[in-house]
Amino acid sequence: MVVTLHRENSLVRFLRWAYAGVDRTIFMALKFTFPARFVSPLGFLGMLTFVIFIILGITGALLMLWYEPILDRAWDSVQNINDTIPYGFHIRNIHYHASNAMVMMAILHMYYQYFSGRYKIRNEILWVTGVILGVLTILEAFTGYDIIFSERAELAISIAASLTNSIPILGPQMRDAFFGSGFHDFVLRFYAFHVFLLPIAMLGLMVVHFPRFLVFDVPMVMAITGAIMLTGGVFPVEMGLKFDPNVPPGITVPEWYLTGLYAFLRTQYDKFVTGVAWPGLFIFSLLVIPFVDKYKKFSWKDRPLITAVGITSLAQIIVTTYWGFYIDPNRTKSLLERLVIDPIFFYIVMLLLVPLSFGFTYMMIKLAKNAEANAKLQPRKPGGKTAINFPKRWIYIVFVVLLVFQVYLNISAYYAVLNGMKNYSLFIVGIIMLVFAGMFHIYRHGAAMARAPPPKPITPPTTAKPIPSAPKAAPPVPKPTTAEPLTAPPVQKAASGAQAASKTSRTAATTPTTGASALSNSKSGDATNVLEERSSTELRKK
Amino acid sequence: MTQQAPPGSGGKVSRRDFLKLMAAAGTVMTFTPFVDWGKFLPNPAGNISERAKVELPNGSQANVKTFQVNHSEAIIYPRADDPSLNTEAFRTWQFIRLPEELGGNKNDASAFRVYSMVCLHLWCLWKYWPEEGRKRGECPCHGSMYDPLTGMAFAGPASLQSPPSNVLPVLDLEVDNDGNIWIKPPNWSVNGNGIVGFGRYIT
Numbered sequence: 001m002v003v004t005l006h007r008e009n010s011l012v013r014f015l016r017w018a019y020a021g022v023d024r025t026i027f028m029a030l031k032f033t034f035p036a037r038f039v040s041p042l043g044f045l046g047m048l049t050f051v052i053f054i055i056l057g058i059t060g061a062l063l064m065l066w067y068e069p070i071l072d073r074a075w076d077s078v079q080n081i082n083d084t085i086p087y088g089f090h091i092r093n094i095h096y097h098a099s100n101a102m103v104m105m106a107i108l109h110m111y112y113q114y115f116s117g118r119y120k121i122r123n124e125i126l127w128v129t130g131v132i133l134g135v136l137t138i139l140e141a142f143t144g145y146d147i148i149f150s151e152r153a154e155l156a157i158s159i160a161a162s163l164t165n166s167i168p169i170l171g172p173q174m175r176d177a178f179f180g181s182g183f184h185d186f187v188l189r190f191y192a193f194h195v196f197l198l199p200i201a202m203l204g205l206m207v208v209h210f211p212r213f214l215v216f217d218v219p220m221v222m223a224i225t226g227a228i229m230l231t232g233g234v235f236p237v238e239m240g241l242k243f244d245p246n247v248p249p250g251i252t253v254p255e256w257y258l259t260g261l262y263a264f265l266r267t268q269y270d271k272f273v274t275g276v277a278w279p280g281l282f283i284f285s286l287l288v289i290p291f292v293d294k295y296k297k298f299s300w301k302d303r304p305l306i307t308a309v310g311i312t313s314l315a316q317i318i319v320t321t322y323w324g325f326y327i328d329p330n331r332t333k334s335l336l337e338r339l340v341i342d343p344i345f346f347y348i349v350m351l352l353l354v355p356l357s358f359g360f361t362y363m364m365i366k367l368a369k370n371a372e373a374n375a376k377l378q379p380r381k382p383g384g385k386t387a388i389n390f391p392k393r394w395i396y397i398v399f400v401v402l403l404v405f406q407v408y409l410n411i412s413a414y415y416a417v418l419n420g421m422k423n424y425s426l427f428i429v430g431i432i433m434l435v436f437a438g439m440f441h442i443y444r445h446g447a448a449m450a451r452a453p454p455p456k457p458i459t460p461p462t463t464a465k466p467i468p469s470a471p472k473a474a475p476p477v478p479k480p481t482t483a484e485p486l487t488a489p490p491v492q493k494a495a496s497g498a499q500a501a502s503k504t505s506r507t508a509a510t511t512p513t514t515g516a517s518a519l520s521n522s523k524s525g526d527a528t529n530v531l532e533e534r535s536s537t538e539l540r541k542k
Numbered sequence: 543m544t545q546q547a548p549p550g551s552g553g554k555v556s557r558r559d560f561l562k563l564m565a566a567a568g569t570v571m572t573f574t575p576f577v578d579w580g581k582f583l584p585n586p587a588g589n590i591s592e593r594a595k596v597e598l599p600n601g602s603q604a605n606v607k608t609f610q611v612n613h614s615e616a617i618i619y620p621r622a623d624d625p626s627l628n629t630e631a632f633r634t635w636q637f638i639r640l641p642e643e644l645g646g647n648k649n650d651a652s653a654f655r656v657y658s659m660v661c662l663h664l665w666c667l668w669k670y671w672p673e674e675g676r677k678r679g680e681c682p683c684h685g686s687m688y689d690p691l692t693g694m695a696f697a698g699p700a701s702l703q704s705p706p707s708n709v710l711p712v713l714d715l716e717v718d719n720d721g722n723i724w725i726k727p728p729n730w731s732v733n734g735n736g737i738v739g740f741g742r743y744i745t
Contacts (some may be wrong), residue, residue, distance in 0.1 A: 070628050158665040158739065162707065165740045172737055176584035181738070182632035185585050243629040245660075245667040248683040268702050335684055336699055 004351045005313070020450075036448050038441065045109035050206070051221050052102040055228070059095040060195065067147075069191035071184040074149040075242040082239060089422040090429075099141045101228050103257045106134045110286075117298035119290040129209040131286045136202050138257055143194040145255055149187055152252040157186050159254075159265065159275070165254030165509040214353050219437040219444070226433030233427025251327055251335070259324025260317055268344035282313070300367050311364075312357035316350060345516035396447045402439050406432060443518030590620055593716065593724040596637055596656070597621065604637065606649045606721040612641035612677070614670035616659060619713065619725060631667055632738050634659045637711060638670050641677050644691050654723060656713035657693045660739045661686055663700040679710075692744060706743045711736025 041048065066085055068077040081088035110130065113119055119127035142160070146153045164175040180189055241250070254262050264274040266414065295303040300310075328338040381453070409432045416425035555563070557593035596604040598615050617637045618628050627633070638655045646653045657679070659667045666683035670690060678696075679688030686698030693710035695701040699709055712735055714726040728735040736742025 012711060070626075071630060155664055165737065166707075172732065172740075173584075175737075175740075177580065178583070180583075181588055182585070182586040182627075182630050184627055184630055245634075245665065246682070248666065249664070254694075270704055271707070 008026045027531075029212060030210070033213065033215045035215060035217050036444060036451075038219075039064050039215070039217065041217065041220050042112050044217060045112055046209075047215055047217075048220065048224055049102055049109055051222065052105060053245070055098045055225065056095060056102060057199065058205070059091050059098065062091050063095060064195060067191075068349055069147060069188050071149075071187055074147060074187050075239075078148050079239055082438050089236070090229075090232075090426050093236055093423075093426060094229060096145075097228045097232045097235075099144055100255070101224065101231075102256075103137055103141055105224075106137050107257075110134060111310065111314065114289070115300040115307065117295075117300070117303060117306075120293070120298065123211075124290040126211060127290050128287055129205050131283065133202060133209055135283060136205070137197055140194065140198045140202070141255065142258065143190045143198065145186055147190050147194060148240065149183075149243055151241050151243050151249040152254070154183075154243040155249065155252055156188070156254055156258075157183075161186070163271060163275040165271075165283055167276060168272065219441040222433050222440065223437040226430045226437060228430070229426055230430030231434060233425075234425045235431055236423045236426075251339070253325055253327070254384070256321060259322075260320035261324070263320040263324035263341060263346070266339055266341045267346050268340050269343050301368050304361065304365055306467040307365070308358045308361040311361045312354050315360075317359045319349065319353060362528055372527040374458075392446070392449070395442060395449075399439065399442055402435055402442070406439075409435065416468070547711065565588075578732050587620060587622070588728070590727050593726055594619065594621070596715070596723040596725060598637075604654075604723040606653070606717055606723060609639050609654075611639055611646040611725075612672045614638040616669070617656070619656075631660050631665065632658075634667060636668070636670055636679065638690055640690060641672070649717075649721070651715040651717050651723070654715050655693070656688060656715060656725065657688070657710040658712075658736070658738045661700060662695060662703060662710065662739070662741050663698070665739055678692050687694070694744065703741075706732045706741040707734070709741050709744050711740075711742055717732050 001059055044494065055412040063081060066077060066081045066088065068074060078092070080094055083089075113127070113130070142156065146156050146160075161175055161179050164178065165171045167174060178189065179186055240252075241247075243249075251258055261275065261279055265271070267274060289306070289309075293306045295302065297303065323341065330338065409428050413425045413428040413432065416422075416428060547601065596617055598617065600606050604615075606617050609667070610682065616671050617635050618633050619635050622628055622633070636659045638657070639698075640653055640655065659669065661668045661683065662679040663684055663686050666681050668681035668686065668688060670679050671677070677739045678690060679693075680686075681688075681698065681700070684699050686700035688694065688700075688710055689696050693712055695703070695708045695710075710712050713728060714735065716724050716726055719725065721742050729739060732740070734742070
């Protein structure tokens with residue numbers, strides 16, 4: 001009896017039937033791509049954010065089984081999850097680090113789309129819903145770390161409540177409506193927001209945020225998951241101290257995505273202005289960017305003002321984020337002196353960052369354009385399709401080695417759990433995920449190699465195209481300086497030059513050529529190089 | 543094709559527009575009652591229409607004849623049936639009889655103050671210190687200090703906050719013929735008794 005994976009058994013038939021049935025659903029409108037080779041994750045950071053959202057949903061649902069959103073039990077129930085529930089530590093750490101990863105991914109995703117100009121060409125709705133989704137993501141993460149009800153959570157809740165209260169006219173009503181009154185209400189309501197209201201709002205927004213073309217890259221998804229677990233193993237999240245209103249809290253700072261806001265609050269300037277108006281202005285300017293950006297081109301190099309604004313926002317985010325963390329280590333000073341940031345100094349730095357960022361952007365664009373021009377001068381390197389070129393046999397060997405490594409890791413993860421080394425086992429599970437990502441990539445690489453057409457025979461077919469023959473014999477191309485006007489962009493000029501070259505070579509093809517046709521490929525390559533040189537010389541003349 | 547001239551609009555509304563107007567009005571009327579349903583959101587525990595006893599930790603009602611001058615107790619208001627809710631900071635108030643020099647000798651409501659114990663800075667619980675030279679409310683966390691006469695922060699981070707976040711919420715008191723002290727129904731707004739954890743404007 002021959003065992004083969006290609007046989008059509010009933011399971012395969014069932015799956016085919018189910019897949020055909022999906023044809024009637026909305027999912028067919030989405031074009032899912034499973035890349036057959038490595039592609040840059042920058043293009044599908046949004047998908048990765050969504051995958052992390054799903055991870056958060058699963059781990060969060062599991063945590064709901066044990067967490068109690070009650071004033072005097074919230075912290076203890078988290079401690080119970082962390083210390084006594086089997087694998088509770090793992091689930092909690094994955095949930096926590098995934099929340100950080102999701103915020104980070106969302107920010108990276110946004111800035112990549114920003115600098116690559118993808119919010120244009122009728123993608124404005126995607127951009128606007130994306131910005132709202134980003135705000136909700138941060139609110140979701142914020143409510144999450146508040147419902148532990150540790151000291152830090154209490155400080156965060158008090159700041160959130162007082163900021164809401166500081167909104168003119170409607171503030172107090174809004175606080176009463178959203179937060180209720182008293183810690184009992186705060187914890188319970190933040191829980192309701194965290195596990196249901198915000199996620200359902202996010203899911204709804206995702207319906208109008210997803211583009212129709214989606215990339216699901218299995219190795220990258222597994223690598224991100226592994227990285228989250230690995231981080232959880234190395235930096236397990238702490239419990240913090242249980243909140244007690246009679247005990248002075250230590251110095252705590254919020255999570256990293258809110259320290260920027262915290263730095264503004266620490267200037268002790270008016271709460272509404274620093275805590276609501278400034279971030280509101282920031283979010284608003286992000287929302288309107290697609291309608292302000294009137295450049296016709298996409299690349300950041302061709303949109304200097306928009307790029308400069310983006311760089312400024314990045315610089316301010318980085319500086320305020322760090323500043324929010326920084327607390328004067330001098331313990332002889334009073335707590336207040338250590339915490340309060342001088343508003344004049346702070347706002348001067350914020351203002352100074354604007355010209356600095358604009359100058360930096362100007363310099364970067366100059367450098368990038370120079371590099372572009374220089375790259376055109378250099379002859380293009382041959383090949384460069386893939387970085388690694390394993391022989392087939394080595395693919396098998398690496399695969400088997402990784403499989404053995406997986407077995408070893410599984411055993412060590414199991415023993416780590418047996419010995420109560422929770423964070424070590426989480427670390428190892430993270431490595432297992434990363435190794436899986438590597439295995440999948442190698443499998444994909446091998447499969448692509450097997451599918452690839454056999455290498456072209458060195459002897460070309462006899463019915464060769466007339467273009468590549470004997471450019472040497474051709475009459476020289478017309479000099480660009482004399483005839484052509486310099487208004488057309490160099491790319492077009494190169495194309496027109498190529499046309500001219502092909503014409504000349506066609507005329508040359510009628511004349512008998514002596515060169516062996518095997519050489520023709522390399523010669524045509526030379527010809528393109530010549531053309532490129534031409535266009536770059538034109539660039540320099542410009 | 544000739545365009546039809548618009549009908550002479552002598553203040554007349556076309557039948558179609560009238561229908562649209564009616565439909566819009568109907569939609570508004572349909573959803574109007576739900577505006578009031580917004581009251582579902584705030585916690586109604588603060589809506590108190592009757593006066594309440596000032597209940598001291600030993601269970602007795604505070605009385606002007608027995609309560610010492612320059613002395614304070616933590617009281618719970620409003621008192622809930624659930625004991626764990628009564629431990630909450632937001633229901634904890636400082637009941638103070640002012641020192642002599644601030645008029646604490648009088649046997650009427652003016653000798654007493656009730657302030658929310660939730661510090662306006664970051665919600666620790668402050669308390670009144672009756673010692674000579676202090677006689678003020680102090681927060682153990684970041685050192686905010688409160689004037690017992692008005693509830694206004696005069697030192698520490700809470701004093702740097704802009705109004706209304708520098709004055710403690712207060713409860714109004716009344717004394718009956720037996721000298722028992724009662725808390726009058728509060729008005730939880732920044733212009734009334736204040737908002738716990740946020741403050742009030744001094745009137």
